Amino acid sequence: MQNNQQATTEEQSKNQEEKQETQRCPSCDTFYGTAKTNFYCSKCYKTILQTSNQQQQQQLQQQIQEEKVQSNQQVNIQQDPSKCYVCKRKLGISGIQCKCKIVFCNKHRLPEDHNCSFDHAEKAKQLLIKNNPLVDHKKLEEL
Numbered sequence: 001m002q003n004n005q006q007a008t009t010e011e012q013s014k015n016q017e018e019k020q021e022t023q024r025c026p027s028c029d030t031f032y033g034t035a036k037t038n039f040y041c042s043k044c045y046k047t048i049l050q051t052s053n054q055q056q057q058q059q060l061q062q063q064i065q066e067e068k069v070q071s072n073q074q075v076n077i078q079q080d081p082s083k084c085y086v087c088k089r090k091l092g093i094s095g096i097q098c099k100c101k102i103v104f105c106n107k108h109r110l111p112e113d114h115n116c117s118f119d120h121a122e123k124a125k126q127l128l129i130k131n132n133p134l135v136d137h138k139k140l141e142e143l
Contacts, residue, residue, distance in 0.1 A: 078102045086114050099123075 022032045023039045031041035040048060078085050081095070084105040095103040098111065100118040108114045 084108055 021035050025031050025033050025041040025044050026039065027044045028041060031043070033039040033041050033045065037045040078101075081103045082092075083090055083103075084095070084107075085102045086108040087105060089105050091103060091105055094106065096106065096109040097103050098109065098114070098116060098118065099120070100116050102114070104114055111118070111120055
């Protein structure tokens with residue numbers, strides 16, 4: 001008999017704990033949520049997770065962009081323009097100035113030879129866009 005009473009009291013305590021663990025969803029107020037989901041229903045909890053993930057991704061993208069800007073701002077300053085920046089060889093009149101504003105010898109004049117900070121590919125793309133405007137069929141004269 002005591003075993004039956006203990007079993008029923010244990011079940012009642014479990015039921016009370018479960019009732020305390022579940023509450024109505026604070027955002028939609030129609031479904032119940034548990035402590036695992038911060039008392040949000042499953043639908044609201046999923047939307048909250050998605051928005052927080054999107055915010056984290058946006059923050060990561062902003063950090064990456066800031067790092068790129070900072071790396072681009074680090075400009076190499078040449079101390080002696082009469083010598084090659086890479087090999088320190090005397091240049092005389094044969095020095096070649098790159099678009100990154102640094103003077104190099106004939107051996108290191110190419111961008112891949114001196115880790116050029118100037119973006120030649122982007123500059124070429126901009127020139128193509130500028131020199132080759134988009135032609136619409138509306139602008140063409142009918143023959």
